[in-house]
Amino acid sequence: MNCLAFVPTKNGQATKAGLEAVSYAQRCGATVTALVVGELNGDGGAGAAGASKVLHISDNLQDEGQIARVVAAAADAEGATLVVAPHDHIGRAVAPRVAVRMGAGMVPGVTGLLQGSEVKKNVFSGKAMAHVNIETDKKVVTTTPNAFGVASDGAAASVEAFSADAGEARLTVKGFEASSEDGSVPLPEAVRVVSAGRGLKGPEHWGIVEELAQAMQATTACSRPVSDMGWRPHHEHVGQTGITIRPDLYIAAGISGAIQHLAGVNQSKVIVAINTDPEAPFFKAADYGIVGDAFEVLPKLAAAMKTLG
Amino acid sequence: MKFLVCISKAPDTTSRIAFTEGDTQFDANGVQFIVNPYDEWYALVRALELKEQHGGSVTTITVGEADCDPVIRKALAIGADDAVRIDANPQDALHTASLIAHHAKQGGYDVVLCGKETIDHNGSVVGGMVAEMLNAAYISLATSLDLDGGKAQAKREASGGLEAVEATLPVVVSAAKGMAEQRIPNMRGIMAARTKPLNVVPAEGGVQATAVAKFELPPAKGDCKMVSADAPEELVRLLREEAKVL
Ligand SMILES: Cc1cc2nc3c(=O)[nH]c(=O)nc-3n(C[C@H](O)[C@H](O)[C@H](O)COP(=O)(O)OP(=O)(O)OC[C@H]3O[C@@H](n4cnc5c(N)ncnc54)[C@H](O)[C@@H]3O)c2cc1C
Ligand SMILES: Nc1ncnc2c1ncn2[C@@H]1O[C@H](COP(=O)(O)O)[C@@H](O)[C@H]1O
Numbered sequence: 001m002n003c004l005a006f007v008p009t010k011n012g013q014a015t016k017a018g019l020e021a022v023s024y025a026q027r028c029g030a031t032v033t034a035l036v037v038g039e040l041n042g043d044g045g046a047g048a049a050g051a052s053k054v055l056h057i058s059d060n061l062q063d064e065g066q067i068a069r070v071v072a073a074a075a076d077a078e079g080a081t082l083v084v085a086p087h088d089h090i091g092r093a094v095a096p097r098v099a100v101r102m103g104a105g106m107v108p109g110v111t112g113l114l115q116g117s118e119v120k121k122n123v124f125s126g127k128a129m130a131h132v133n134i135e136t137d138k139k140v141v142t143t144t145p146n147a148f149g150v151a152s153d154g155a156a157a158s159v160e161a162f163s164a165d166a167g168e169a170r171l172t173v174k175g176f177e178a179s180s181e182d183g184s185v186p187l188p189e190a191v192r193v194v195s196a197g198r199g200l201k202g203p204e205h206w207g208i209v210e211e212l213a214q215a216m217q218a219t220t221a222c223s224r225p226v227s228d229m230g231w232r233p234h235h236e237h238v239g240q241t242g243i244t245i246r247p248d249l250y251i252a253a254g255i256s257g258a259i260q261h262l263a264g265v266n267q268s269k270v271i272v273a274i275n276t277d278p279e280a281p282f283f284k285a286a287d288y289g290i291v292g293d294a295f296e297v298l299p300k301l302a303a304a305m306k307t308l309g
Numbered sequence: 310m311k312f313l314v315c316i317s318k319a320p321d322t323t324s325r326i327a328f329t330e331g332d333t334q335f336d337a338n339g340v341q342f343i344v345n346p347y348d349e350w351y352a353l354v355r356a357l358e359l360k361e362q363h364g365g366s367v368t369t370i371t372v373g374e375a376d377c378d379p380v381i382r383k384a385l386a387i388g389a390d391d392a393v394r395i396d397a398n399p400q401d402a403l404h405t406a407s408l409i410a411h412h413a414k415q416g417g418y419d420v421v422l423c424g425k426e427t428i429d430h431n432g433s434v435v436g437g438m439v440a441e442m443l444n445a446a447y448i449s450l451a452t453s454l455d456l457d458g459g460k461a462q463a464k465r466e467a468s469g470g471l472e473a474v475e476a477t478l479p480v481v482v483s484a485a486k487g488m489a490e491q492r493i494p495n496m497r498g499i500m501a502a503r504t505k506p507l508n509v510v511p512a513e514g515g516v517q518a519t520a521v522a523k524f525e526l527p528p529a530k531g532d533c534k535m536v537s538a539d540a541p542e543e544l545v546r547l548l549r550e551e552a553k554v555l
Contacts, residue, residue, distance in 0.1 A: 010468070062474075064447060065440065087433070089466050093449040096437030099403070105518030106402065108432050118522060125428055127326045131522045170446035170480075175473040177464075186469040192554075216555070234452075234487055235471075240322055240428060241346050242486055249554040260322050263428070270552045272544065273533070283533045288547060292538025301541040308545065308555060 003030035004080040005051065006071050006098075008090045012041035016150065016189060017086035017143070019049040023151040024143045025084045026050030028114045034157065035074045037061050047157030049150050055162035062173045064090065066166035068097035073164035075102060075138075082114065087142035088188065095142045104138035111147050114139065125240060125263035144267075145189055146246045179235045184219045187238065192218035193247045193268070195238065196226070197261075199254020199275065199294055203231035208298040209253065215305040221245065223255045239264035251301075253294040257282025274298070310365030310456065312356040313413055314389065315423035315435065317405075318373060318380040319345040322428065328524040335429075335524070344380045347424025349387070350491040351484035355454055356422050357388045358489060363456055366390045368416070372399045372408050378507065385502035386494035392505070397512035402430070404517040406438030411514035413443055419478045420461065425450055425485040436483040446476035452487035 003025040007018035014022070014036070025032045026049075033053045034046035038060040046054050055074050061067050071094060075083050083098055085091035087109040099106035111129070112120030119141055123130045179186075187193065194213040200206065206220075213220045220236060227237035238245055240263040250268035255261060257273065262285050265271070273286035274297050283289045290297055320326075320340045327336040343349075356367045369384045369392045371377050381392045393412060399405040413421055421443070426433040433449075440447030448454070450466040461480045464471040464487075494502075536544045549555040 015468070064437075064449070065444075068441065089450055089468065092433045093437055093447055096402070096406075096434045097441035097447070099434075099518075100406075100438050100441040103518075106434060107519060108402075108434050121431075123429060123431055123524070124320070124326045125322070125431060127527070128328075129525045129527065131525065132519050133522045134519050136518045171448065171474055171476040173472055173474050174462075176467065176470055177473070178470040189468070237486065241350065244431075249548065249552075263322055270548065270554045272548070285530070286533045287531070287552065288544060289533045289535050290538050290541070290544065291535065297538055297541060301544065304542040304545045305555075307542070308549070 001030045001082060002078050002080040003028070003032045003082040003084060004071065004075040004078055005032055005034045006083065006085040006091065006094055007034045007036050007044065007046055008086065008088065009036055009038060009040060009044050012039040012044060014044040014046055014049070015086070017088045017145045019045055019150040020145065020148045021084045021086045021143050022046055022049040022051050024113070024148045025082065026151065028082070030082055033078050033080065035071055035162070037067055037070065040159070043157040043159055048152045048154045050154045051157045054157045054159045056159050057162055059166070061166055063169045063171040064093035065097060065171070066169055067094050068101060069166050070164045071098050072101040074162055081138050083140045085142050087144050091142045095140055099140040102138050102140065103136065104140045105134035105136040106140040107132045107134060108142045109144045110141045111144050114141060122267060126267045144246060146191065179233065187219050187221055187236070187243050187245050190219035190245065190247050192216055192249045193221050193245055194218045194251045195221035195223070195255060196253045196294065197223035197255030198225050205295070206232065208295065208302070212298050212302040212305065215302040223261055252282055253298055255282060256280050257285055310360065310363045310420065311416065311418045312360060312365060312367045313416060313418040313421045314348065314353045314356045314367060314369045315409060315421065316348045316353065316369045316371045316381060316384050317345045317427050318342045318377050319428045326526070332524045333521065342380060344383050345424050345427050347426065347484055349384065351486065351488040352422040352424050353384055353387060353389065354489035354492050355484060356420070359454070359456060368393060370395070370409055370412060372397055372405045374398055381507055382502050383494065385505045385507070386498040387492050388498060390505065392507045394507060394509045395512050396509050397515060400517040401519045402432050402434040402438060403519070404515045406435045406442060408512055408515045409435070410439050410442035412510070413439065420456070421479070421481045423481070423483050425483050433483070436481050440481035443479065443481065446480045448474055448476055448480060448482045450485045451482050452485050454482055454488060
């Protein structure tokens with residue numbers, strides 16, 4: 001099986017989510033060609049992750065409609081029956097269009113390998129899984145970020161220039177506003193997250209949350225009321241109506257664990273809840289719990305994390 | 310300006326998730342259905358605000374059977390002018406998108422809005438498919454939307470921040486948090502919704518490419534291991550040695 005992996009890059013290097021897509025395709029048993037649009041240094045890391053070849057389009061296409069056209073053209077040229085893209089902000093815009101162009105069945109946000117024509121994904125905000133059968137010969141899947149590892153044992157891949165008619169641009173990028181001045185990992189990609197809720201009682205108390213996050217190289221998040229009240233910026237809001245995250249470790253302090261909050265975080269590999277109330281619903285969803293006052297526990301936990309080095 | 314807002318029904322988040330018929334069907338027994346939050350709070354409300362600014366009309370579209378009518382009436386109560394229901398049981402995103410696109414092509418809409426994702430399928434797919442079928446620009450995960458002289462200006466979620474983009478009309482937009490504030494329907498809206506047109510049309514041009522073979526519930530969670538508040542170093546040890554996440 002030939003696979004085309006759409007690999008987003010940043011400063012010429014493949015993003016982690018992009019490399020996960022490559023490694024995923026290889027683990028499905030495919031021969032993987034990576035497609036990179038825009039700036040690329042060397043093979044961008046795609047070879048180590050499992051790609052045998054990189055197709056490079058040097059035009060910095062911004063309209064995902066154009067990107068979808070070149071992805072579909074490259075899949076065609078490579079005889080790929082599988083197209084894999086990350087389920088990140090770019091992949092979500094590109095992959096559905098590719099599926100339509102190719103007449104391919106698509107499953108977004110997969111959490112298991114493609115086995116025959118069947119693949120697993122989470123549904124009902126992580127409260128169930130669906131095994132979905134893709135009925136077409138050509139298939140498109142997007143990989144859930146942080147659900148699959150990145151292989152690193154592949155050889156450097158050859159890079160070939162590729163061009164295809166991208167059509168007209170209907171969308172242009174005008175600017176970018178960074179949400180985190182500190183350069184911490186964005187929430188959807190974060191491997192560790194420290195989050196706090198109304199139990200912290202006011203924005204002036206977030207120093208202890210940030211201190212713990214810093215001690216363990218984690219990204220900070222919050223519950224919805226906290227962002228609604230303006231205690232924390234909106235981009236930190238996780239849950240059903242905010243961002244869905246899937247870190248290895250999620251630490252929640254002073255958050256009750258309402259079902260709408262859990263919907264955004266229950267796919268975390270390990271959950272720690274810290275709450276003064278032993279009856280807080282979060283303890284039912286957590287792997288580890290501390291019944292205690294966040295104002296005392298967080299600084300102590302930060303100190304203990306620092307000793308890890 | 311003609312706005313089309315894609316409205317889907319979704320089980321209320323507090324619903325018990327269970328399956329029937331050999332785990333192939335969602336058990337809707339006793340489940341309360343709501344308007345998918347992203348569709349209601351963000352996509353619909355922003356369409357109404359833009360109509361208030363620029364004039365025009367807001368039509369909602371739903372692919373679904375008669376059991377969708379209560380959530381469609383809710384969208385009308387919030388302020389949509391009229392509604393279209395394509396009478397079909399949606400099979401997958403391609404099926405839904407092809408039916409919506411078929412209608413949208415005939416309607417001459419300037420802006421098609423949908424939600425970031427449905428909270429049951431968690432797809433984030435329908436909008437992009439509709440855009441491709443309409444050969445239109447697609448602004449996904451938009452957190453703001455404005456219109457100006459045949460162009461749409463938006464901010465959208467990107468890695469580590471927000472990207473400002475501009476697109477030519479017609480445009481398809483998927484709405485994420487930030488685009489608008491929830492509107493609670495008032496009594497007048499609820500009364501008016503009863504007489505607003507809800508046009509049920511037969512399904513035309515729908516194709517399907519995937520099918521759920523089986524649902525599965527996640528393995529039961531183990532007990533939460535409690536650690537003393539005075540021994541955070543014990544938690545760190547467990548996270549490193551037992552859970553292996555540090
Ligand atoms: C349709 C819908 C969508 C929603 N979407 C979201 C969403 O996306 N994300 C989200 O988060 N919520 C969402 N909500 C809201 C959700 O239902 C809860 O209201 C919210 O998550 C509660 O936030 P909280 O836990 O911070 O606050 P609270 O519920 O007030 O809980 C505060 C917790 O802090 C504990 N506490 C108090 N003092 C301390 C202390 N000193 N140390 C430690 N613990 C302490 C308390 O025991 C309590 O458990 C949604 C609701 C609806 C209806
Ligand atoms: N059956 C449906 N009828 C109308 N719109 C839908 C339907 N299903 C999905 N949508 C729209 O498409 C968006 C994304 O859905 P999904 O791709 O299923 O996550 C939703 O937020 C809705 O706006």
